[in-house]
Amino acid sequence: MESKIDDAEGGRYLADHASDFYLIGVLASINIAVLLFEIATPVKNSEFALFSIPSVYGAKVNNLILTGEWWRLVTPMFLHSGIFHISLSSWVLFTFGLEVSQEYGxxxxxxxxxxxxxxxxxxxFLHTSSPTVGGTGPVFALIGAWLIYQVQNKDFIARESSERMFRKGIIFTALSFVVSSFGPIDDWAHFAAAFTGVAYGYVTCPSLQVKDASSETCQEDGMTLIRQYAGPCKSLVYFSIFMLLLSSLLFIIEPPLDLI
Structure with missing residues (x-):
């Protein structure tokens, strides 16, 4: 009887979080597919010392961005410097990505x-003239958003679980510094992504509230916890504001040029 109940609860959990698994799975699949394309398309004698077609046409290269290849401010987030780099990225994506998707939507x-x-x-782009890839940048933003959620709702979150995730974040950060020493990865990009995740997470952070009536979330110790999500419109408005603020940096700071 208990087995049937557990199976039913597991089925409801998967159904409730199907969109979370789908999103993280799609993002991980895109990253892996791009890496396989990188491995399968080596480019010899590249003037940028980047040895794959995706890297040559998608990495952050300052001179090319200034000549109009603006997409190089976006595409590096899907590029990795090797197996270890994407392994770290995928590990954090599934560890923190699922948490953030469940918490924020x-x-x-x-x-x-x-x-x-x-x-x-x-x-x-504004910090270094070296060509770089940024596959771990987005997951640092996820860690930042997860951290602000823990702070904002600390009264309703199990401390042991939070501490365990925090340790994983520290391990990933340390390993990312190691990887950046051996590949075209900029640690400033990691700091910027983490800070952005904290800032954007703060303005869109859902709040947990105690309610008497049962709702979409779980019950513990006789209490019902209601998660108040930020609406899609609110999230999109804040996203647009952040993009405008980031874009304004291009008019304030002059980027260094590549020495090629």
Whole structure:
């Protein structure tokens, strides 16, 4: 009897979070597909010292961005420097991405991912003249958003679970510094993405409230917790504001030029 109840609860959990699994699965699949394309399309004698077609046409290269290839502020978020780099990125995407998608909603989670990637690429563009890829930038934004959710709702979150996730975030951050020492990865992009995730997470952070009536969330100790999500319109408006603020940096800071 207990097995049937557990199976039913598991089925409801999967149904309730199907969009979360779908979103994270699609993002991970895109990253893996791009890496496989990178491996399958080596380019010899590239003047940018980037050895794949996706890297040559999608990496952050300052001179080319200034000549009009603006998409290079977006595409690096899907590029990785190797197997270890994408392994770290995928691990955090599934670890923190699912949490953030469940906490903020899948649409807001997607916006956090995109905003983190773009902000990381932009700060890298303004900070370094070296060609870089930014596949781990978006997941730093997810960690930032997860962190602000924990702070905002600390009274309703199990401390043990939160501490366990926090340790994973520290391990990933340390490993990312190691990886950046051996590949075209800018740590400033990681800091920028994490800060953006915290800032955007703060303005869109759902709140947990205690209610008497049962609702969409779980019950613990006789209490019903209601998660008040930010609406899609609100999330999109804040996303647009953040994009405008980030874009304004292009008129304030002059990016360094590539020495090629």
């Amino acid at each position: 899948s649409f807001t989670c997607l916006l956090i991912y995109l905003l983190g990637g773009i902000s990381g690429n932009l700060i890298s």
